Amino acid sequence: MMVAAEGVRAELCKDVGNAEGGLVRIARWWLVLAGCGMAVGQVASDGVKLRRNYQEGEVVAYKMTGVNESPSRDFRYQAHARGVVRREASGVFVEELGWNDLKVQGEGFALSPESEAFREPLSLDPGYRLAVPNLSKVQPVLIGPITDLLTFYADVQLAMRQAELRRAGDHVVVKHGVPNSWADGRRTLLGQDSVDFDLTLVSVDEARQVAKLVVKHVPPAEPQIKLPAAWMAEPVGAAKNNWVQVQTVEGGGFLGEIGEESFEADIELDRATGKILSATLDNPVEVKERKCEDAALTACGEATRYRIVRQITLTQE
Numbered sequence: 001m002m003v004a005a006e007g008v009r010a011e012l013c014k015d016v017g018n019a020e021g022g023l024v025r026i027a028r029w030w031l032v033l034a035g036c037g038m039a040v041g042q043v044a045s046d047g048v049k050l051r052r053n054y055q056e057g058e059v060v061a062y063k064m065t066g067v068n069e070s071p072s073r074d075f076r077y078q079a080h081a082r083g084v085v086r087r088e089a090s091g092v093f094v095e096e097l098g099w100n101d102l103k104v105q106g107e108g109f110a111l112s113p114e115s116e117a118f119r120e121p122l123s124l125d126p127g128y129r130l131a132v133p134n135l136s137k138v139q140p141v142l143i144g145p146i147t148d149l150l151t152f153y154a155d156v157q158l159a160m161r162q163a164e165l166r167r168a169g170d171h172v173v174v175k176h177g178v179p180n181s182w183a184d185g186r187r188t189l190l191g192q193d194s195v196d197f198d199l200t201l202v203s204v205d206e207a208r209q210v211a212k213l214v215v216k217h218v219p220p221a222e223p224q225i226k227l228p229a230a231w232m233a234e235p236v237g238a239a240k241n242n243w244v245q246v247q248t249v250e251g252g253g254f255l256g257e258i259g260e261e262s263f264e265a266d267i268e269l270d271r272a273t274g275k276i277l278s279a280t281l282d283n284p285v286e287v288k289e290r291k292c293e294d295a296a297l298t299a300c301g302e303a304t305r306y307r308i309v310r311q312i313t314l315t316q317e
Contacts, residue, residue, distance in 0.1 A: 047166030052274035
């Protein structure tokens with residue numbers, strides 16, 4: 001379910017590293033939201049009602065920082081998103097956010113006219129269906145911030161759809177597990193991951209009027225990814241492998257990768273408005289890879305292991 005054109009995707013992979021995980025998990029999350037079908041706001045009078053109370057013309061502004069580290073890359077960015085809330089003819093509220101003041105590796109990064117004109121539609125309105133925007137005209141380096149912000153909105157919207165989350169300590173698991181693909185059939189022959197959603201309303205601070213959510217994306221008990229070779233069945237981490245990728249190698253051969261992916265989003269919401277106040281994302285992937293001569297991944301060299309770590313911080317401005 002990759003949405004960027006191949007050229008955009010290739011440049012993003014070069015700049016960011018684990019681009020596949022970022023875009024695919026976003027596509028996965030909003031599709032889960034779209035098909036969730038759970039009641040919204042049906043809670044007891046003495047419980048918390050997680051909902052977003054929009055005001056037309058309301059200003060929304062965030063600062064986001066991101067780190068993507070692996071043995072071969074250390075990519076860091078800082079970006080600002082700012083926009084206003086508009087009300088559609090249907091009555092649904094939508095935030096339209098533009099991106100500016102981008103820094104990459106600590107240095108200012110000039111945005112193209114197309115990137116400056118881009119507006120990202122987001123909403124926590126229960127009547128709005130989140131979607132990956134058209135990223136074909138923005139600079140590849142901006143795709144990370146755009147999809148990372150969508151990540152947080154998707155998690156909060158999923159939480160707002162869970163009627164069980166009404167008091168501090170309430171916890172619900174949304175089973176999903178269905179594999180999601182980012183294979184393009186050319187460079188990436190196989191790319192899948194599989195997760196369930198674990199949500200907790202950690203606390204409700206009445207004095208500060210802040211509710212804290214923790215949303216975890218965890219390996220299912222039985223991940224449904226395709227394993228093309230027997231050596232991929234051995235767990236890389238503590239849980240069963242839920243992330244797999246097979247790519248062609250320049251000059252010939254194939255690269256097989258298997259791993260365990262999970263992450264935790266810690267999100268603070270304004271109790272009065274439901275607006276996201278702050279959020280952090282910790283997204284590690286434990287990976288084992290082997291370079292192979294054949295597409296079946298049977299004639300392979302020794303395995304090497306590495307860790308991808310993505311850490312994102314969002315603060316309201």
